[in-house]
Amino acid sequence: MLGIFSSSIMSPPEDLVAAGSRTPSPKVTAAKLEARFLEANSSAVSVRIGDDVQLAYTHCNQSSLQPRLFAVKDEIFCLFEGSLDNLGSLKQQYGLAKSANEVLLVIEAYKTLRDRAPYPPNHVVGHLQGNFAFIVFDKTTSTLFVATDQQAKVPLYWGITADGCVAFANDADLLKGACGKSLASFPQGCFFSTTVGELRSYENPKNKITAVPALEEEIWGARFMVEKPSIIAATTK
Template identity: 80%
Template sequence: MLGVFSGSIVSAPDELVMAGSRTPSPKETSARLLTRFLEENPSAISVQIGDGVSLSYSHSRESFLLPRSFASKDEIFCLFEGSLDNLGSLINQYGLAKSTNEVLLVIEAYKALRDRAPYPPSHMVGHLEGKFAFILFDKSTSTLFVATDQQAKIPLYWGITADGNVAFGNDADLLKGGCGKSLATFPRGCFFSTAYGEIRCYENPKNKITAVPAKEEEIWGAKFLVEGK
């Protein structure tokens, strides 16, 4: 899966900008990155949301037990990969139909807590149990919300393209070509929300997250480490 967001939606993280400046490497524009994704995944589906957001996914090479899915409702769009062990109990908690799947559950849970402000995003994602990564965009508020499970069983990476857009995806090689050294693994048990403007650990939201420059031989330009982990 691949999500690309323009600077009007999310500001490029300073740590990834510095990583790319420290070790210059070839990059691609976000348009070329998306084109490569579609070329490498002929059955892929891509959705353009306004001028600043594109969400794409493919079932190619996905795990039967950890599928990828996409859904939209009430101007909330979400890409989800993985499975939730407590899907049934969450369906009951939020009063949803028994046929609700993981991606719809994430949308409904996000929407419920958004509309019951001041509940923070960490409250919602902290209740999810299983192996997952998701990219959610709320068009009505121009809010981006991204998260991974506490063990990072589903890989997720983020980086900055040649034209300064921020890309999230599960294919490290694809993003390496588009983002060069302005690339990092999205840290486990964390979420990024433009409502906060930074990345946070949802188990311990107050714990500081530090970006450490990676070694020259590594594919990444930086590593995000959570204090106390």
């Protein structure tokens, strides 16, 4: 799956910009990246949302246990890959029909977050049990929300194209050829929201996430890591 967002939707993460600057490498534009995806996947479905958002996906080579799903509801667009172990109980919690699948559940969870602010976003994602990665774009508010599961069983990567767009994909090689070293694995157990404006761990939302420069031989330029809470030793007299 592929999601491309212009700088008017999401500012390029400074850490990824810095990673690309440390080791300059060839990049291509967002339009070229999209074209490469469509050329490589003849059965791909592509959706353009205005001038600033492009979503695309294919069922080719997907796992039967972790399918790729796409849905639109109330101007909320969602790409989802994976499966939820607790889908049944979540459908009851959100009042969804028995036939609802994971992508519709994620849209409903996002709507709860949006409409019941300041409902903590980490609570919404933290209730999802299973293997997943998803991209949500709310056209009404121009809000982007991205998340992965705790073990990153479904890989997701993000990078910056030659024209400054931020791209998300489950194929590292696709982004490597388009984003150069301005590329990283999206950290496991984390979410990014343009409303929040930064990466957050949904298990430890107060812990800072830092970007560590990757080794020269690695395909990406940085690794994002959740800092562990500092432990202050107590002493007795």
